[in-house]
Amino acid sequence: MITDIHVSIYHPMHFERGKNYCVEAASGIGKSSLLHFIGGFRTDYDGSVLLDGHDIRDYSSAQKAQLYRTELAYLFQDLRLFPNLTAYENVEIVNQQTHFRSKESIRAMFEQLGIVEKWDSPARLLSWGQQQRVAFVRSLSQPCSFLLMDEPISHLDDLNAGVMAEMVMKEQSERHFGIIATSLGKTLPINYHQTVQL
Helix, strand or coil: CCCEEEEECCCEEEEECCCEEEEECCCCCCHHHHHHHHHCCCCCCCCEEEECCEEHHHCCHHHHHHHHHHCEEEECCCCCCCCCCEHHHHHHHHHHHHCCCCHHHHHHHHHHCCCHHHCCCEHHHCCHHHHHHHHHHHHCCCCCCEEEECCCCCCCCHHHHHHHHHHHHHHHHHHCCEEEEEECCCCCCCCCCEEEEC
């Protein structure tokens, strides 16, 4: 269980489990890169990323795989859905690795987000906003110590953004994970302990 993340790349940053952080910067400054650095998807930086004091660059492939299954959950800016899989299959492909959620609880989240009618639709046929909500459900369908969300409401209206915020706060209250969310002017409407400027 990861309790803190220290990043010294742009400038020193410290993220604690159970707290909420908003990372703000202009387009192209490095918000997405920061989240990729934290997970070890990219290592082309000067400085360090320490997960509970351990440098992510020292993790083996097997350790990283375990990290993605149990410690770090992502909602990527480019969503990374499989276009030919259905909305539900895109969530289940992650859930079947950990058996974290029942099919019924996944369907309930689809209903809350107003996309249950897209359950059996291939992801490629969904609007970007609908795909964003599917990717959000997928990010909540695994255990984690930190939930990292890259511009999670960029294509959502205020109503759906509010629903997403309520859902993620309920999950956090039950599971005590940390939230690191990036923003380019449109911010997930939750209470943040700190706003980080890159």
